Amino acid sequence: MLYPIIMAGGSGTRFWPLSRKSRPKQFLSLTGEGPLLSLTAQRVGSLAPLSRTYVVCGKAHAAMARKLLKGMPAKNVLVEPIARNTAPAVGLAAAVVARKDPAGIVMVLPSDQHVRDTAGFRRALQAAAKAAQAGALVTIGIKPGHPETGFGYVQQGKVVMKGALPVHAVRRFVEKPDLKTAKKYLASGDYLWNAGIFVFRADRILEELARHMPETTAPLAAIGKAAGTAAFSKVLAEQFPLMPSISIDYGVMEKASGIAVVPADFGWNDVGSFPALPSVRRLDAHGNVAEGETVLVDVADSVVLGSGKRPLAVIGVSGMVVVDAGDAILVCPKERAQEVRKVVEELGKRGLGEVL
């Protein structure tokens, strides 16, 4: 059986001032179609019922997640007592699933991505699930459309399972490349974007966690044992923090052998920061994303998000990000959007935590 696990623990600052500590990007309607978390749940809706779908998130966001995903049992929102990166989060979900269904297939899905072709996305997951059933740790590799330097890559090897979507062995995972290397990857044809989507049997990932991150073995065993009992919260609060803060990529996937990848192309986009929005939203005739009561005079290739409460007028710029969040405003060129963290730091220093 399939168990979608939606990873909603993120708390980045790259969408400030829209995103806040109390409302990270997975809760924002960045694509204009609804909160990213809701869209992620809808996307896997036909693969598994909400009763078998889980969300892993932080304490501060559990209530919001439960409110958004109304049909999901409240207990399926697994609350991390503290942030510990993705390996412990995946371990937690796998332990909970394995308690009832050790051979259950866990599908780890980031909550902040955009997918244009939902049917293609599901086909890729089903191909991955088939390989996972046989024991493989499987990732989905996105066929790259350009030499992106902002993602890690997966190098595919020979086909290990034939089908409409063949499954390949993974030769290696590589970190974010420089542009020259990214171009080489693109040209080679056997490098894929690592989308952070992983599919494996619950018992298999627990086995590999025990092998490559032995510090997780005892905590995950205790958590699994307590799953479904009244002691669960207490045990989770005690055991979860004992695990090291490491990503599942680094902690397991890059080290384990027998990793497989399903190369796929379903209009995938990481909704990583403001400059990514033009890829996932409707553009005006000049390549702008514009929302709210905006007045654009000779503006091109820009992201202009008004609050809807007051006019936002922009004249004569190109490649800019202008965002009015109602209680804070940001103006910056697209290529410097990552420096918004400096603003967040500075506002923190000034004691203006209410807008962070």
Add this chain to the structure above:
Amino acid sequence: MLYPIIMAGGSGTRFWPLSRKSRPKQFLSLTGEGPLLSLTAQRVGSLAPLSRTYVVCGKAHAAMARKLLKGMPAKNVLVEPIARNTAPAVGLAAAVVARKDPAGIVMVLPSDQHVRDTAGFRRALQAAAKAAQAGALVTIGIKPGHPETGFGYVQQGKVVMKGALPVHAVRRFVEKPDLKTAKKYLASGDYLWNAGIFVFRADRILEELARHMPETTAPLAAIGKAAGTAAFSKVLAEQFPLMPSISIDYGVMEKASGIAVVPADFGWNDVGSFPALPSVRRLDAHGNVAEGETVLVDVADSVVLGSGKRPLAVIGVSGMVVVDAGDAILVCPKERAQEVRKVVEELGKRGLGEVL
């Protein structure tokens, strides 16, 4: 006796979204020191008491002007029934002054300028008043510091009255030049900026208005006759609209003979639009004007005005204007700031008059 006449009839859009129809720039604290209108009144304070100082403005702004200039008799705020450019406004003030004191010296002062050296400003006005006493129509010519293309110029001729500040004949007024011409003017040394400051006896300007704009003769005679009587408002409402909408420069000064100019240098600035603010305000180390809760990361030569109510973060730009007026926001490069009128037009079309 001296009668300062502060011209506060302007209603431009170049400081939108700070300026509004209901609150034009002369009522804004654009230099950070108080409303421009109040500063103008203070600047002439030692030349004449408020009882002899007049303000000419539109209906919509009379109450605000009276509130700002508390010590001034309410009747000294002369209200234009409709906007008619500066010649009728000057005529109105001259007619009112002439009713009591035909040889009274009227000093026409724009309400939206900045002066660094107030003492120098007063010395120039006193020199002008002396020449005006003798019957001349006098203007103040600002010694140019750079080849400005945004102002008209006055070409000075021979000295007609000696003194610490000699008074020259005016050879001619010229319109805003192109850059090449402006450079020539600067190099020649005998071209001065036309600051729109004029000094003349009330009877003399009425005489010249009658000569060059004969349509004004009857209305101004009627208005002067009614001044100080209960019929004043009614007569003004009837007669003022009969005068043509022409500037005093074009209607009289450029046509009359015997015009004089006092060349002066008192740190004068036209506060014409956002790009002018760096000349009249304190700058940070990177040449920015910054006001409110701003967070500037690698920003230079920009004008960033926050509302004070919420953070305004700007990253990695140079030469930009970013203004949060609370209920509307503007972002544009300095050199395109004049296009803000396009925004105002568009918002008008959308029926958003409340922010215009």
